[in-house]
Amino acid sequence: MFAFSLTGILSAAIGFVMARLITRFLLGLGIGYVAYEGFEQLIDQINLYLGSTLxxxxxxxxxxxxxxxxxxxxxxxLSAYAARITIIPIYRRFVSIPTGAGA
Known part of the structure; x- marks a missing residue:
């Protein structure tokens, strides 16, 4: 009897943890994608401007x-900036960034 309740508790806990991890991963991936697409359009505009200037x-x-x-x-x-802009929201979502005097 005790083994069945312990198994149920463990499976519920693992399910809860996995659901949170998957949700955080997909949210971070979505934020990174939106940031990348927005910045990609800005890079295209900069490339057009530089092409006309050159x-x-x-x-x-x-x-x-x-x-x-x-x-x-x-x-x-410009590609390095695009990569940085894409990675920052994902990094902030999964890693706590210290702020204050010591940072």
Whole structure:
């Protein structure tokens, strides 16, 4: 008799914990996705602006920028920002970030 009630209690506790973990995971994933999609549109607008700005410079200056791979560097920096903006909401959801004088 005691074994059946203990099994029921354990299964209920495991079910409760798993439900909370799955809920938190899906919520964090959804927040990260929304942040990524919003920031992706901002990155597209920045790329369009930079493309139109680079089209207006003289060809010799454009060639120098192309040799230096400036457009690749800009895309790399923007991608790093997109990754950071995506990870921050997920990180804040699952890890408590200390605030105050010691942080």
């Amino acid at each position: 089209a207006a410079i003289p060809p010799s200056a454009f060639q120098v920028l192309h040799i230096l791979n400036v457009e690749t560097a800009i895309n790399l920096v």
